[in-house]
Amino acid sequence: MKKFKSYYMHLRHPRSLERKWIFPLAICSIFSLFLLFSTTLTSPDGGMKFYRYLSFSATASANTTTTSIFVESKLRPIPISSLPSPPRLAYLISGSAGDGAMLRRTLQALYHPYNQYVIHLDGESKAEERLNLYNYVKTHPVLGKFKNVRMITKANLVTYRGPTMVANTLHAAAILLKEGGDWDWFINLSAADYPLVTQDGTKLMLMINVYSLI
Template structure:
């Protein structure tokens, strides 16, 4: 994933702010951690880009992770396709509710907060990190590389705001 767009929130939220963490290329090919963490990917999609959604899921899919999909209320075709896709996997779910969201608007934040509430109430999904993606995102790292990196920093939160640099 592009690290500047990676937004991972650990659960529970007791992390410490750390700047300057970098991917360590020497870790590539390292054995998986003894206690691998589990990621919940929040996929926020709209329009009719079914192939794009399937391509993203194929790129990030792992049986040990979870995938929660919100389809914009104006995208009925995509919603029907996402529901059909989710029926084939126990670790993929589509939100039972839908909202009209506007990128960068308060509706998007409301949708994320409601989704987070859903995810926190899903006792059958024991996740460690939350990563939000849209259908236009695409990973630059493998799941194994991401798990290895996040496993080393289980007590951290990774947040990046858009706009001016406020890391003063």
């Protein structure tokens, strides 16, 4: 009767016996893996292979990161020789009676050896005032060296906002086209005007505006 009961219990609960072997089997497997891993590290060949594997993985990941982040390394710098030269400016500075001193001040503020200039005092100014301006241009050491300032000695009678003002502008443009050489921009100013930036800054702004329109 006892044998029959034990046989019955064995048939009824077979999984309880199998579960008893899972825990010892797991411990043996973990211990075997630990021994294998420690043997690989302690042996000279195994440690070197493991180190090479780590270094190769780190190098590959670093190269991948570098190529993905630093895209600027693929860009080619623009050679300096291909950059355009700064624009040449041609100015007409006009004044009337009593504007001789202001005209000289404006000319000094706008002057650059790279540019061309035409100055004019209209017919309402006195002959003495025009002569003083003429002598200033001729005797100035810098203006006399580069010879890029011209004065309209035969004064035109200019009416503000009239056709004579346009005729005077065309007269100055004709002088610049004939004697001023190569220039890119023509600027018409009065003796009362005064620049807010230097001539180099003006050239830079013109270059930026031109390239923004292209």
